[in-house]
Amino acid sequence: MKEFRQGLRGTLGPLLPPAPGRSDRFDSMKLFDVGGLVRAAVQDLCSEHLVPQTALDQYWPWARVRAEQEEQRLFDLMRRLTPQDYRRARFLLGRHAAGPVRELSRQWDRLWMRFDFFESVADWPWCQVDGWWYPCPICRWPMRAVRSGALFDVRCEAHAPRGVHYRYRLGKGSGPGELTGTGKAAVPVTPLPASSDHLAVSRPVWRYGTLPVLLELHLHDKLAGLPFVDVEMWPGEQRPDEYDLHITVTVPGRRTRHWRVDAKAWESVVALGKALHDRPGLRRGLTIVLPDHQDSERHFLGDQVAHRGVKVTTVSRLVECVKTACGALR
Ligand SMILES: [Zn+2]
Incomplete structure (x- = not known):
């Protein structure tokens, strides 16, 4: 399987059954461009020869299909790790x-x-x-x-x-x-x-593994040391990808506040909204955190997931919220 996956990065010829005396245009065809994305020409190939058009409509764009598969493969692997190794792997994805x-x-x-x-x-x-x-x-x-x-x-x-x-x-x-x-x-x-x-x-692992971890580490650094605030990183042991950060604010005499945070660093908030809209297992009460530069898009995503009981904010806004809750901003 590994060889086959590597083979997919080159020309298709070596992967196809031998056909002596006949070479067609598939032999020299490459499926992926230099950025690791499926080439637009592959869509033409599929629509001409292989895949019914309805399937194309359903799964376009190709880049997202591949990205989601890679993201899933990463989570499947992470889920099989012990809680200790899981936390270590998350940290390594961010820093190394x-x-x-x-x-x-x-x-x-x-x-x-x-x-x-x-x-x-x-x-x-x-x-x-x-x-x-x-x-x-x-x-x-x-x-x-x-x-x-x-x-x-x-x-x-x-x-x-x-x-x-x-x-x-x-x-x-x-x-x-x-x-x-x-x-x-x-x-x-x-x-x-x-x-x-x-x-x-790989690019999808960077996008869906490394970048969210860096947002989480950044959040952790911003909140660590605040009075009455406890931040637990990657706490979920049953379902590790359910949420990544558990923030608790316990001020004496007041109701304890919780944020269960999942950081997301998708390039396209529209694509993220589509992916989350139907995703099973999205936890009610979850807070999705975006990078600060996507601040203007947070309402759009919020509308997409409001019916699932999920809120959307940015790193700076969440830090401000937690500081207010623990009294650090007064
Ligand atoms: Zn960078």
């Missing part, structure tokens, strides 16, 4: 999502062999400039490099709204060129060689 393989295997330690979500940065041309790649200073995942005239724009797709963007100027010799910060969070980062011994979690 990319880097030199030697460093990653040391950090992931006994969980390393159980996670086959890592891919070689050498296979991702979209993040390479002159054979180098730059980790985002917030998520450590490779930043995207796009040529812009004689220069390159280098930015983290998730954290550019927070000011993680740079400009890259080609170097004179064989070493890396010059990277200049152009955003307020663009601290200096060290270039790493785009070689096969540098790995990063």
Whole structure:
């Protein structure tokens, strides 16, 4: 299965049954683009040959189908871990999502062999400039490099709204060129060689595993140490993905307040709303937390999930709410 999955990233020829003397256009066809997304041409292929149009309508867009499958695969794997390993894996997804393989295997330690979500940065041309790649200073995942005239724009797709963007100027010799910060969070980062011994979690795992964990760690840091506030990270042991953070505020003489929080870092709040609308097992009373830059979209998502008894807010708004509840804002 692993070989088959890897084979899907190349041309289809080697995966097809041998047909001597006949080669058709499927042989040289690639299913995925360099970003790991299903190519638009595959839709044409399906509509012409393989899949009835109704199925296409139902499952379009393809990127979301694949993303949801990968997200599910990640959760299935996480669910089988012991509670201790589960918490460790969540932390590692946030803090060690990319880097030199030697460093990653040391950090992931006994969980390393159980996670086959890592891919070689050498296979991702979209993040390479002159054979180098730059980790985002917030998520450590490779930043995207796009040529812009004689220069390159280098930015983290998730954290550019927070000011993680740079400009890259080609170097004179064989070493890396010059990277200049152009955003307020663009601290200096060290270039790493785009070689096969540098790995990063796959894009869906970064999007649905790493990014929410970073939001949760950020929330935890903001709330830790407040009076009367208790924050439990990744507490669910029966159903680990039900909620990620349990915040309790116990002020003497007042009713105890709870927030059961699930952080979400989807690029598209519309797609997230569609996915959550029908998702079974969504807990009543859950609070979904979005990154601050999606503040203007929180009402839209709130309307989508209100009938499930679920609320939507952002990191900063939740921090403010908790501070008010515990009296830290007065
Ligand atoms: Zn980032």
